[in-house]
Amino acid sequence: MDKKPTLRTIAEATGFALTTVSRALSGDPRIAQTTRDTVGRFAAEVGYVPDRAAQRLRTGRTNVISLVVSAHDEILGFRGSILAGLGQSLLGTRYHITMTPYGEDTDPMQPILHILRNRLCDGVVFSGTFPDDPRVTILTDEGFPFVSHGRTTLAAPHAWCDYDNDSFAQMAVGRLVARGRRRLVLLTPPPSRTYYRHMVAGFRAACAAAGVEAIVPEQVTLSTPPAELYRYFTHGLSRRDAPDGYVCPGEVAAMAGLAALQDANVAVGGKVDVIAKQTSHVFDQYRPRIDTIYEDLRAAGETLGQLLLRRIAGEDPADLQILHAPVPNFRTAEALSTGFETA
């Protein structure tokens, strides 16, 4: 493989000046069409691709997007799905993706500050948003393009993509109530997250509207280790006023619950129902079948990418806010009776 072609290579071969070649390749209208064609053709022929480092040094643009996620966001492909979607939306653009993981012990602010200080990218995507998220504040103040996965309660508008957890909870409650459940439990994310509020609000509202009991445990969350969740479920079963419907907005939590029910010989769908939020396809093959509601993380990643590109292009953040709707995946009557459903 011969030496990498540069602008100089092309300039010498075509007889034009360096500047002209550079302009021609960027499609500058000041350069004659014929010249642009000649240069473009030759560039394609030798397989010229601009040197990213040189471009970056000169312009300050990095052509890089950073995905900043907690090393903790690992459960069943959260990270991979977001990443896949992001990659999809950036395919064919000049942008590359770099991953910036941070440990559970580390401050979520640290990677952001590092990026800001060293201009490591042209835009940031992050998840796990808090109501009063300092990352949003500083990025907004600096005028640095970003999109958060999740909303805040901050006054200044910023770009975000979020899942409608309020609707999710309402939909889940609606389904459980339709199946005759009267004492519902919602397992929640850690209360510090913004979406805790949306989810609990939707849950309480729907329960109140339906006139059923709403139980929101405080001692366990979706981040509680599975073994402990298992015990929580097992405990609940033996209580006199045992809950008869569980909303589990996480796959691991749902499986822990289902395991507890099955180990206690409680038929799922009989005395008790469990409804899960599904971000992978695990439950498609799970038995017994349960009702689930999808959250498409890959689509979220794709939206995040698209919004970020538009933000980088200068669009108003207030126009860059997208809420994804939950998609129910409820068992059919047939599946409920036979336990089997053709895929």
Added chain:
Amino acid sequence: MDKKPTLRTIAEATGFALTTVSRALSGDPRIAQTTRDTVGRFAAEVGYVPDRAAQRLRTGRTNVISLVVSAHDEILGFRGSILAGLGQSLLGTRYHITMTPYGEDTDPMQPILHILRNRLCDGVVFSGTFPDDPRVTILTDEGFPFVSHGRTTLAAPHAWCDYDNDSFAQMAVGRLVARGRRRLVLLTPPPSRTYYRHMVAGFRAACAAAGVEAIVPEQVTLSTPPAELYRYFTHGLSRRDAPDGYVCPGEVAAMAGLAALQDANVAVGGKVDVIAKQTSHVFDQYRPRIDTIYEDLRAAGETLGQLLLRRIAGEDPADLQILHAPVPNFRTAEALSTGFETA
């Protein structure tokens, strides 16, 4: 936030020349210890970090590692786990990670050629290795540092990290035989992959040694859609000479099989056993409990990173080959009888 400090900032402030500052910061022994201290202290104070683009332009080193994975490698966090481990091993080094996904339709060679042509990184990690993998050939020829997840049958040694699928199969067969199974099926990866050979070899050898029947279906693989796998399993149950043990080296396939058994009212662990390869922790919460064998993809990612760093440092590829051993996760006697086991 004031302007980003550069070498010049430090040079002017300390009174040393640009070159001296650069050397002092890189710990060059030709620079006096006192100078190094002064410069180092001041750099830390103003928060100097070298500009990656400039370094890269000057030295040709990118300080970037590329993870090249198929957009298809998505199932239950394959990609995320490898990535997490890779990130772990690169934490604290000067390397960043970039993801280069390629579509199922695209040639796996394409991203490699692109990287090679444009020197987009200092080292490559890729997975899904073939026996006669052209990626290995070209990267070796070019002398470009890389580590493959998986082996080849090529003569020239190269750096790799692999999972011992031969042992996996033997271990799985051993367990099934110990439980009295006599007609065993191995679901395989697509035959084009190198590890297909290892796995089938281990499976056949172990079956022969134990004197049990070895069935290796050709019409279905781990990449077959779950619904079709489901039908394959259902079909097998009704045959006169029905298999009584299934080795499923993939979580989705295992769950499809288990769903088929349960829908057909065949007790898992009764007439038939299923043993799965587990790369996430889904089966920890799955009921009925089944025997599994772990493949730690996070550890694989970490090993891949470590090997790549050593390869970049110039170590002989022949010394950079690591095989990860399977870790059995078999049900205890108690769990087998009660169906319950304390976590």
Added chain:
DNA sequence: ACAGCTATTTATAACGTTGCAAATGACCCA
């Protein structure tokens, strides 16, 4: 034919870093 255009092209200088060759000064020994 000449000023005044427009269209197109060009030279030069940076961006921040590091490799190379050379310079400076201090010290030592004859």
Added chain:
DNA sequence: TGGGTCATTTGCAACGTTATAAATAGCTGT
């Protein structure tokens, strides 16, 4: 005193690109 050695520091150039300002050529209209 002067040449030689050593430790330390310095100036210059270059990596490949693009922004700025300036130059050139070709035209127009009077």
